Amino acid sequence: MRDKISSSPVLSVVSKVLFAPIIIFGLYVQFHGDYGPGGGFQAGVIVAAAFILYSMIFGLAKGETLVPVMVNRYLMCVGVLLYAGVGILSIFLDGMYLDYNVLSTNPSSGQHIGIILVELGVGITVATVMIALYHSFASFKVSHE
Amino acid sequence: MMGGLFIIITSQNYLKKIVGLAIFQTAVFVFFVSLAKVLDGTAPILTKSLSVYSNPLPHVLILTAIVVGVATSALGLALVLQIYKNYGTIEEKEIENLELKSDK
Amino acid sequence: MxxxxxxxxxxxxxxxxxxxxxxxxxxxxxxxxxxxxxxxxxxxxxxxxxxxxxxxxxxxxxxxxxxxxxxxxxxxxxxKKNKLINLFPSIILAISISLVLILIISNLPLLGDPNAPIHLHVVPEYIKESKDFFHIPNVVTNILASYRGFDTLGETIVIFTAGLGVIVLLTSNTLNRKTKFKNKEKK
Known part of the structure; x- marks a missing residue:
């Protein structure tokens, strides 16, 4: 079934054209989240959607060479640890856990840095979890043969 | 909301039950967000020209809850797939019958 | 309107x-x-x-x-087009819960009332502070990452755990044991 889909030239060309703009839009949503609607959760899903589109059109094997399974699993952990690490970092800088005021000399810009880092952690986690969900659903075989 | 509950209890198909759960959940989300509405207010993104904003706190709670809801329903779907692999069916009564047969 | x-x-x-x-x-x-x-x-x-x-x-x-x-x-x-189960109890349950909820509705503040209790407590401070201190226009992002940072950390961990659970359920080899029920049916 998958081979039949990937043989259609329209789908493969359109998905190739769309791949980069979707990721750029995801990054825009990620880093513009302070000023407009958006943030880590939405951006993660949008970036994941680009990779899911790729592996839907070109088959799971190619999708898994683009995002290797183990790299994906490590990135899942990196996202959560980045979030928690910001909290630990602010303890070391004589603040309280997840207290971003101490991350910079100026409390206001410290908050800015903290919020961007935390949103990045959320974005990485959500994106990689969604890709992992898709890959494990796609690779699951119901029959034993 | 009651529609979702109704689907969960009455349908036999496990996938349909998970869809019912999602509907149930969404009804609660809509209720929460409706509490945040202020008449003549705008979205909680600060600008110079506007001064009345909706309440952003329920938005935050629901925003995270939506993503968590999807992750948990994916977990439910994974369980359904495993059930299908092990039992060969996802209808509740049929699984019950199979269990009863194996007990004898 | x-x-x-x-x-x-x-x-x-x-x-x-x-x-x-x-x-x-x-x-x-x-x-x-x-x-x-x-x-x-x-x-x-x-x-x-x-x-x-x-x-x-x-x-x-x-x-x-x-x-x-x-x-x-x-x-x-x-x-399959199976017949509905538990039809009678679920009708009673649905009707009774709806009745309770409809009774509660009369106690709720009106939709969009700016003086409802939810709008008076902490939120005005949040909006004021994010204008004067944070300089971040999107209050939702601000609350999400800063005021309610612990909440969001918890939610992120929940998503992570759900992802781990799906990976374990669908790709682990230990679960791929022989199915007792399918084999019996074939016999």
């Missing part, structure tokens, strides 16, 4: 969609209707001024969750 009319229209569409999900037996049909349901919900959120929530619902609810459900439905057998 327009606001209420649009809301009423969208919510009645939601009810119709729910009814057809209830009636439908084809799995792909149910999944498609669920996608439509979540898209309608995001329209409702825009109408209620919750743009961030609408964005999330449109991306996550009708995007990723529909894809995952299609993936699952493609691997599952076509739904």
């Amino acid at each position: 327009n606001f209420l009319l649009i809301n009423f229209f969208l919510i009645s569409l939601l009810l119709i969609t729910t009814f057809f999900i209830f009636k439908s037996t084809s799995l792909i049909g149910i999944v498609a209707l669920t996608g439509a349901f979540t898209l309608l919900c995001s329209a409702i959120y825009v109408n209620l001024d919750a743009v961030d929530v609408a964005f999330t619902e449109a991306a996550v609810g009708s995007g990723i969750s529909t894809i995952l459900m299609v993936m699952a439905a493609a691997k599952l057998p076509e739904g």
